[in-house]
Amino acid sequence: MTSPRPGRPEDVSQSVPKVLRVSAALSWRLLAVAGAVWLISWIVGYLAVVIIPVAIALLLTALLAPAVGQLARWKVPRGLATAIVVVGGIAVVGGVLYGVISAFVGGLPDLQKQVASSVDQIKHWLEGPPLRIPDSQLLDLPNQLIKLIQDNQLSITTSALSTAATLGEVLTGVLLVLFTTIFFLHDGGGIWSFLTKIIPADVRPRVDLAGRRGFASLVRYVRATAAVAVVDAVGIGVGIGVIGVPLAVPLAALVFLGAFIPIIGAVIAGSVAVLVALVAKGFFWALIVLVIVIAVMQLESHILQPLLLGRAVQLHPLAVVLVIAAGFTFGGIAGALMSVPILAVLNSGIRSLLHDQGIDPSEVDPTRPPKVEPGHGK
Structure with a gap:
């Protein structure tokens, strides 16, 4: 067998230090992995309206699945167990929200009184040293606030419309989370078995x-x-x-x-x-x-x-x-x-x-x- 002639590609490759060859091989592989990660991130961001609710539903399923599994082990039908856990969870969340809102409404009058007292203290602090803001400027603050709102009415209206659209998206996402969670709890094993069918036997x-x-x-x-x-x-x-x-x-x-x-x-x-x-x-x-x-x-x-x-x-x-x-x-x-x-x-x-x-x-x-x-x- 004849030795490779000078200038051949394999001869040039052998002349490159091993450290450099290994570094180059690792570098292009890392670039390929980084490109794949970027592509996946872009896809996830593009489909975030769907992916985020499904991910939240999966977290809720992980939280509620033990309860459904326990009811199923007690010979409760899977559908009934899912309904009990979901309705019970909604009832607990609703009860907590009711208690929080009731406490908020009950404590609001006391908060208003304390805020009024605190505002007076802040006003006296602003009038005293070291700021010594004149009382006329403090009294004119409400008028300045009204003028600021009037001058920025268009941007405020646009923000309100944007907030309304966001609330619509949030409501849609909540419904998707609830719908997906019910199916995950009821037939999560069947969904997973269906997905594993694409894996080689x-x-x-x-x-x-x-x-x-x-x-x-x-x-x-x-x-x-x-x-x-x-x-x-x-x-x-x-x-x-x-x-x-x-x-x-x-x-x-x-x-x-x-x-x-x-x-x-x-x-x-x-x-x-x-x-x-x-x-x-x-x-x-x-x-x-x-x-x-x-x-x-x-x-x-x-x-x-x-x-x-x-x-x-x-x-x-x-x-x-x-x-x-x-x-x-x-x-x-x-x-x-x-x-x-x-x-x-x-x-x-x-x-x-x-x-x-x-x-x-x-x-x-x-x-x-x-x-x-x-x-x-x-």
């Missing part, structure tokens, strides 16, 4: 098992998130209730809902509590509420979120924090809400594909997460 059982493991991980994540939300709501609600801030119950409910949006949600809800304390009781009590909110947020960020969520989805605490930050950077609030569940499902599914073989998928109930054997996934 020789690997279908392992993929089926991985999907069930992933959904079990999602169930654990939703439970842990609900626990974090309850701790946030109770901590901030009790704190502002003890110091006498009005509307403590509605504010606690707002904190509970906000806690389902990792990191930023509870912070925004806590900021509302600080603002209410400021206008109702003054700067000192607002500072106390701020300390309470910061303490609860530190408890959530450094203990509850990393440990509870990390254990629930078998992720390192640092991974939980980083994926939340990345999700918020790329997808905003929706990205922060969905980032950890997606990572949890992928982590559990991939581990199952790599390590679980010879297991009958029918033995795995997603509403009853299987115990992890020692050393599994290491």
Whole structure:
């Protein structure tokens, strides 16, 4: 066999250092992966009106599926069990909303009185040193506000129309979430079995098992998130209730809902509590509420979120924090809400594909997460 002549492509390739060849091979593969991720992100953003409600419905299904599964094990027909859980969930949410609205209406008169007193205090503070704003300018503020509204009437009207359109989209999304959740609860197993038919038969059982493991991980994540939300709501609600801030119950409910949006949600809800304390009781009590909110947020960020969520989805605490930050950077609030569940499902599914073989998928109930054997996934 003759040796390759100088100048041939294989001869040139051999003259390139191995480190450079490997780096170039990894680089174009990373570019291909980045392009695929960008394409998927673009598709998800384009279809966000459909994908986000379906994703929320999947989270609600993970929250309610254990109850439906338990009723089914008690020999209750699947359709009736789904109806009981859905109607019961709507009744609980409606009852909570009624209680929150009643507390808001009941505390509003007291809030109005305290706001009027706080406005007078703020007015005296503005008139005194160091600002010394003349009383005539303070009295003219309402007229200036009316003039500002009149000058920007067109933009205000446009914003109102945009808000109305947004409310229409939100209502449509809520109906889609409810409709999808009912079908997921009633026939989620059948839907999953239909989807797995596109998988080659020789690997279908392992993929089926991985999907069930992933959904079990999602169930654990939703439970842990609900626990974090309850701790946030109770901590901030009790704190502002003890110091006498009005509307403590509605504010606690707002904190509970906000806690389902990792990191930023509870912070925004806590900021509302600080603002209410400021206008109702003054700067000192607002500072106390701020300390309470910061303490609860530190408890959530450094203990509850990393440990509870990390254990629930078998992720390192640092991974939980980083994926939340990345999700918020790329997808905003929706990205922060969905980032950890997606990572949890992928982590559990991939581990199952790599390590679980010879297991009958029918033995795995997603509403009853299987115990992890020692050393599994290491």
